[in-house]
Amino acid sequence: MSRIDYAEKAAALRREIVTTLHRAGGSFGGGALSCADIITVLFHGGFMRFDPQWPDAPDRDMFILSKGHCSSALYAGLVSVGMMPREALESYGADGSALCIHPKKGSYPGVEVSSGSLGHGLALGTGSALAARILGCDARVYVLVGDGECNEGSVWENAAFAARQKLANLTVIVDRNHLQGCGRDEEVLAYGDMAEKFRAFGFHTLAIDGHDHGRIEAALTEALAWKDGPTAIIAETVKGKGVSFMEDRLEWHYKSTTPEQYAQAMEELR
Amino acid sequence: MRNIFVNEMQRIMREDERVVFLSAECGFSVVEGLEAEFPERYYNLGIAEQSLVGTAAGVALRGLKPVAYTMAMFLTMRAYEQIRVDVAYQNLPVVLAGVIPGYGYGNSGTTHHVIEDAAIMRVLPNMTVVYPGCETDVRAAAHQALALDGPIYIGLGRAPAGLEVPYGTERFRIGRAIQVTEGRDAAVFAYGAMLPVAMEAAKLLAKDGVGLRVYNMHTVKPLDTEAVAEAAAECGAVLTLEEQNIIGGLGGAVAEYLAERDDIRCRFKRLGTPDVYTAAGRQTWIHEHLGIDAKGVAASVKEIIG
Numbered sequence: 001m002s003r004i005d006y007a008e009k010a011a012a013l014r015r016e017i018v019t020t021l022h023r024a025g026g027s028f029g030g031g032a033l034s035c036a037d038i039i040t041v042l043f044h045g046g047f048m049r050f051d052p053q054w055p056d057a058p059d060r061d062m063f064i065l066s067k068g069h070c071s072s073a074l075y076a077g078l079v080s081v082g083m084m085p086r087e088a089l090e091s092y093g094a095d096g097s098a099l100c101i102h103p104k105k106g107s108y109p110g111v112e113v114s115s116g117s118l119g120h121g122l123a124l125g126t127g128s129a130l131a132a133r134i135l136g137c138d139a140r141v142y143v144l145v146g147d148g149e150c151n152e153g154s155v156w157e158n159a160a161f162a163a164r165q166k167l168a169n170l171t172v173i174v175d176r177n178h179l180q181g182c183g184r185d186e187e188v189l190a191y192g193d194m195a196e197k198f199r200a201f202g203f204h205t206l207a208i209d210g211h212d213h214g215r216i217e218a219a220l221t222e223a224l225a226w227k228d229g230p231t232a233i234i235a236e237t238v239k240g241k242g243v244s245f246m247e248d249r250l251e252w253h254y255k256s257t258t259p260e261q262y263a264q265a266m267e268e269l270r
Numbered sequence: 271m272r273n274i275f276v277n278e279m280q281r282i283m284r285e286d287e288r289v290v291f292l293s294a295e296c297g298f299s300v301v302e303g304l305e306a307e308f309p310e311r312y313y314n315l316g317i318a319e320q321s322l323v324g325t326a327a328g329v330a331l332r333g334l335k336p337v338a339y340t341m342a343m344f345l346t347m348r349a350y351e352q353i354r355v356d357v358a359y360q361n362l363p364v365v366l367a368g369v370i371p372g373y374g375y376g377n378s379g380t381t382h383h384v385i386e387d388a389a390i391m392r393v394l395p396n397m398t399v400v401y402p403g404c405e406t407d408v409r410a411a412a413h414q415a416l417a418l419d420g421p422i423y424i425g426l427g428r429a430p431a432g433l434e435v436p437y438g439t440e441r442f443r444i445g446r447a448i449q450v451t452e453g454r455d456a457a458v459f460a461y462g463a464m465l466p467v468a469m470e471a472a473k474l475l476a477k478d479g480v481g482l483r484v485y486n487m488h489t490v491k492p493l494d495t496e497a498v499a500e501a502a503a504e505c506g507a508v509l510t511l512e513e514q515n516i517i518g519g520l521g522g523a524v525a526e527y528l529a530e531r532d533d534i535r536c537r538f539k540r541l542g543t544p545d546v547y548t549a550a551g552r553q554t555w556i557h558e559h560l561g562i563d564a565k566g567v568a569a570s571v572k573e574i575i576g
Contacts, residue, residue, distance in 0.1 A: 058332050058333050059332075062331070105359075105360045112331065113331070113356075113360065114355060114356075114359050114360050116355075117351060117355050119320075120324055120352065120355060120356055122324075123320070123321050123323075123324025123325045123327070123328060123352070123356070124324055124325075124327055124328040124331065124356060125328060126321075126324075126325050126328055127324065127325040127326060127327060127328015127329040127330070127331065127336070128328040128329070128331045128332055129328075130290075130313070130325065130328070130329060131290070131328065131329045131330075131331065131332035131333075131334045132332060134290060134310060134311060134329075134334065135332060135334070139332075153320075154320040154321065154324065154352070157315075157316075157318035157320055157321040158318070158320075158321040158324060158325065160316065160318075160321075161313075161315050161316065161318070161321055161325065165313070
């Protein structure tokens with residue numbers, strides 16, 4: 001068992017996400033909550049080595065949120081590790097705010113790329129991992145992609161290159177929540193076994209319960225130890241995880257909470 | 271031009287360890303020397319332009335200087351959204367090198383005709399758009415592109431067979447047009463493969479006593495508005511000449527500028543592809559077909575100056 005209290009940190013992250021979105025009348029809570037445990041372990045388990053004093057260091061670790069619409073999870077995560085002031089969350093989605101609904105590179109330290117158009121993050125991560133290798137530094141690159149996002153062909157174009165180059169400093173985490181914008185993956189393109197797909201492209205793959213902190217920690221540890229190429233962790237998740245009325249419900253890709261729903265969500269996330 | 275560009279990059283890579291050369295399955299018999307000398311800084315992404323551009327942007331995130339080199343049509347159009355979001359929006363210093371814009375692959379057909387790149391690249395904020403007109407330009411452009419803080423698109427064209435490529439425009443500075451011939455009857459702004467055509471037209475017109483001032487307008491963005499204003503004031507007639515569609519390209523850019531200058535009165539004409547997908551043929555044949563060969567240009571000049 002880990003000595004880190006991931007459960008409390010993950011619950012706090014979820015409260016921050018729900019509060020940020022409620023305040024802004026924002027969308028995409030479902031996908032932010034589905035990846036909350038992954039971000040918690042990645043940010044607090046010592047995998048992402050943040051340096052708030054030197055956020056632009058050429059040899060820094062990078063976390064790339066490719067599913068940019070779930071920025072509330074990224075922002076809340078950066079607040080939790082001291083890379084962003086908590087008050088910044090109050091400006092999420094506001095007129096002229098640096099905290100766009102879809103992240104803008106450099107708006108705050110730790111917001112490494114501009115994302116929001118799906119299928120871009122992996123190539124950015126691959127380029128960053130390749131650059132780290134050229135520079136001879138041991139920086140790690142983590143790219144979080146949605147499973148719906150993997151409909152984009154650009155993901156697979158680049159997966160082939162990352163594997164071909166054996167970029168062991170690159171880890172892709174697929175938030176496999178099975179729900180995309182207009183339906184279930186099984187109804188849309190039915191990607192099936194995503195580990196098998198990444199394996200076919202040459203990735204080392206792991207399939208885990210994306211809400212089990214111990215399993216996430218173990219998978220990230222194994223990815224670090226794997227030196228023969230990039231790793232893809234297929235994290236089985238539930239969209240809206242942690243808030244009963246949002247769980248596995250398509251509409252929480254879009255909806256924002258009423259005051260009553262917000263109160264209930266916060267109660268459930270205590 | 272592409273050979274000159276790649277050779278110059280190879281030379282630069284000896285001095286600047288930050289330059290990384292990426293291609294998307296392009297450069298057979300051109301890039302091998304560079305690849306052999308710099309196996310750690312040369313990568314072929316395969317036939318995958320989106321992957322090429324995204325990866326190049328990722329390389330730039332750590333302060334390296336990526337060059338993304340591939341066929342102009344596939345680079346600018348297949349990967350346009352990666353260019354927009356990953357490169358232009360993030361304002362990363364990526365050198366996008368497009369091989370053979372225009373009609374250099376004329377008889378290959380419309381899939382290989384690149385008549386849209388000037389327009390679609392120049393509407394991207396942060397983007398610089400350059401088409402070297404000769405070998406000297408290419409070498410200078412390679413160095414100056416890598417010194418920029420933001421992204422640049424360089425179109426590496428092919429001059430029409432049989433026309434002399436003008437050498438000796440050593441004054442190449444991104445954003446500054448180069449006047450290459452004298453003349454006060456009309457001025458033509460041409461770039462890339464059309465520069466030698468414009469110079470040939472100037473020779474033909476000189477025989478008839480018409481002085482055509484040719485500008486090497488190697489930079490489509492930022493537009494050298496001073497040169498346009500100067501030409502308009504001194505010649506009274508301005509033409510743009512490009513292989514690209516006259517909508518949106520250099521012709522569009524100059525038209526936009528002139529239309530907003532109430533104090534400038536001059537005749538104006540855009541020469542290029544008149545918003546059509548033209549028939550396939552040798553580059554010189556297409557120019558003739560579209561009336562943008564030297565004779566056609568000369569005729570247009572005479573027409574506009576009356």
